[in-house]
Amino acid sequence: MPATFVYDGDCAFCTRCAEFLRRRVPTDAEIVPWQRADLPALGLTRERCIEAVQYVVPGRPVLAGPDAIAALLRASRAAWRPVGRVLGLPGVGFAAWPVYRWIARHRHQLPGGTAACALPPPPPRP
Structure with missing residues (x-):
């Protein structure tokens, strides 16, 4: 079973x-929206998929967010591999999470984004 990248x-x-990845990043990974994925078979939940993109390779830990993107790029058959390696470096990966979270919170304001892209607000703290 090939890897699956869920968005x-x-x-x-x-x-x-995701369309950019399909066109420009040659990979054997299936790139699929979580709404059409068999989440239980992938070991994922709806909540986890709402929070971040996911990269699933059977028998390995699931990767999320920038770690998932780095893994997909490293698994490509093109010049994207070095980009994935750099993104996976400890210092870069550590800094990538705040950037990823900022993008996720503002994705409705980014090019191509719509109001439907806005994430639900976090639940109130007790």
């Missing part, structure tokens, strides 16, 4: 990014 298909910004 939010309800978000126009995420969908455009």
Whole structure:
């Protein structure tokens, strides 16, 4: 079973990014919106997929967010591999999470984004 890269298909910004990956990053990974994926078979939940993109390789830990993107790029058959390696470096990976979270919170305001891309607000703290 090949790797699976799971994104939010309800978000126009995420969908455009996924289309870019399909066109420009040659990989054997299946790139699929979580709304059409068999989440239990992948070991994922709806909540986890809403929070971040996911990269699933059977028998390995699931990767999320920039770690998932780095893994997909490293698994490509093109010049994207070095980009994935750099993104996976400890210092770069550590800094990538705040950037990823900022993009996720503002994806409805980014090119290609729509109001439907906005994430639900976090639940109030008790």
